[in-house]
Amino acid sequence: MIKKIPFSISKDEAVGQIMEFIKGISGLDAVFFATNYLGVFGIESIKDLGWKIGKMWRSSVSTTMTCSVCIPRHHLRGATHP
Numbered sequence: 001m002i003k004k005i006p007f008s009i010s011k012d013e014a015v016g017q018i019m020e021f022i023k024g025i026s027g028l029d030a031v032f033f034a035t036n037y038l039g040v041f042g043i044e045s046i047k048d049l050g051w052k053i054g055k056m057w058r059s060s061v062s063t064t065m066t067c068s069v070c071i072p073r074h075h076l077r078g079a080t081h082p
Contacts, residue, residue, distance in 0.1 A: 018038075
Protein backbone atom coordinates (compact mmCIF):
# COMPACT_ATOMS: atom_id res chain seq x y z
CA MET A 1 0.00 0.00 0.00
CA ILE A 2 1.21 3.49 -0.78
CA LYS A 3 0.01 6.71 0.81
CA LYS A 4 0.80 9.89 -1.09
CA ILE A 5 1.11 13.05 0.99
CA PRO A 6 0.86 16.31 -0.98
CA PHE A 7 3.82 18.66 -0.49
CA SER A 8 1.46 21.60 -0.07
CA ILE A 9 -0.27 20.46 3.15
CA SER A 10 0.76 21.54 6.63
CA LYS A 11 2.86 19.46 9.01
CA ASP A 12 -0.15 18.81 11.25
CA GLU A 13 -2.25 17.64 8.31
CA ALA A 14 0.56 15.36 7.10
CA VAL A 15 1.06 13.84 10.57
CA GLY A 16 -2.69 13.28 10.86
CA GLN A 17 -2.88 11.60 7.46
CA ILE A 18 0.08 9.34 8.25
CA MET A 19 -1.43 8.40 11.62
CA GLU A 20 -4.78 7.49 10.07
CA PHE A 21 -3.09 5.52 7.31
CA ILE A 22 -0.77 3.42 9.46
CA LYS A 23 -3.27 2.69 12.24
CA GLY A 24 -5.77 1.51 9.61
CA ILE A 25 -3.53 -1.35 8.44
CA SER A 26 -3.83 -4.51 10.51
CA GLY A 27 -0.68 -6.60 10.74
CA LEU A 28 1.57 -3.67 9.78
CA ASP A 29 5.10 -4.99 9.43
CA ALA A 30 7.15 -2.05 8.17
CA VAL A 31 6.89 1.61 7.27
CA PHE A 32 9.14 3.42 4.81
CA PHE A 33 9.24 7.11 3.85
CA ALA A 34 10.43 8.62 0.56
CA THR A 35 11.84 11.86 1.98
CA ASN A 36 13.49 13.07 5.15
CA TYR A 37 10.65 15.42 6.06
CA LEU A 38 8.08 12.63 5.63
CA GLY A 39 10.30 10.38 7.77
CA VAL A 40 10.27 13.00 10.53
CA PHE A 41 6.49 13.36 10.24
CA GLY A 42 6.16 9.56 10.26
CA ILE A 43 8.24 9.20 13.40
CA GLU A 44 6.12 11.90 15.04
CA SER A 45 2.97 10.03 13.95
CA ILE A 46 4.26 6.77 15.45
CA LYS A 47 5.16 8.59 18.67
CA ASP A 48 1.71 10.25 18.83
CA LEU A 49 0.08 6.80 18.45
CA GLY A 50 2.09 5.62 21.46
CA TRP A 51 3.91 2.99 19.40
CA LYS A 52 7.56 2.18 20.07
CA ILE A 53 9.97 1.88 17.15
CA GLY A 54 11.78 -1.41 17.47
CA LYS A 55 9.21 -2.74 19.95
CA MET A 56 6.17 -3.09 17.67
CA TRP A 57 7.87 -5.11 14.96
CA ARG A 58 9.70 -8.42 15.01
CA SER A 59 13.41 -8.04 15.69
CA SER A 60 14.30 -9.41 12.24
CA VAL A 61 12.63 -6.46 10.50
CA SER A 62 14.55 -3.22 10.02
CA THR A 63 13.00 -0.11 11.54
CA THR A 64 14.87 2.23 9.19
CA MET A 65 12.42 4.65 7.63
CA THR A 66 13.32 5.83 4.14
CA CYS A 67 10.40 5.35 1.70
CA SER A 68 6.58 5.63 1.64
CA VAL A 69 5.37 2.03 1.63
CA CYS A 70 3.51 0.10 4.31
CA ILE A 71 3.52 -3.68 3.99
CA PRO A 72 1.01 -5.79 5.94
CA ARG A 73 2.68 -8.93 7.32
CA HIS A 74 0.34 -11.28 5.39
CA HIS A 75 1.80 -9.93 2.12
CA LEU A 76 5.25 -11.18 3.16
CA ARG A 77 4.44 -14.91 3.34
CA GLY A 78 7.33 -16.86 1.93
CA ALA A 79 9.62 -13.83 2.03
CA THR A 80 12.91 -14.18 3.85
CA HIS A 81 14.64 -11.54 5.91
CA PRO A 82 18.42 -11.11 5.81
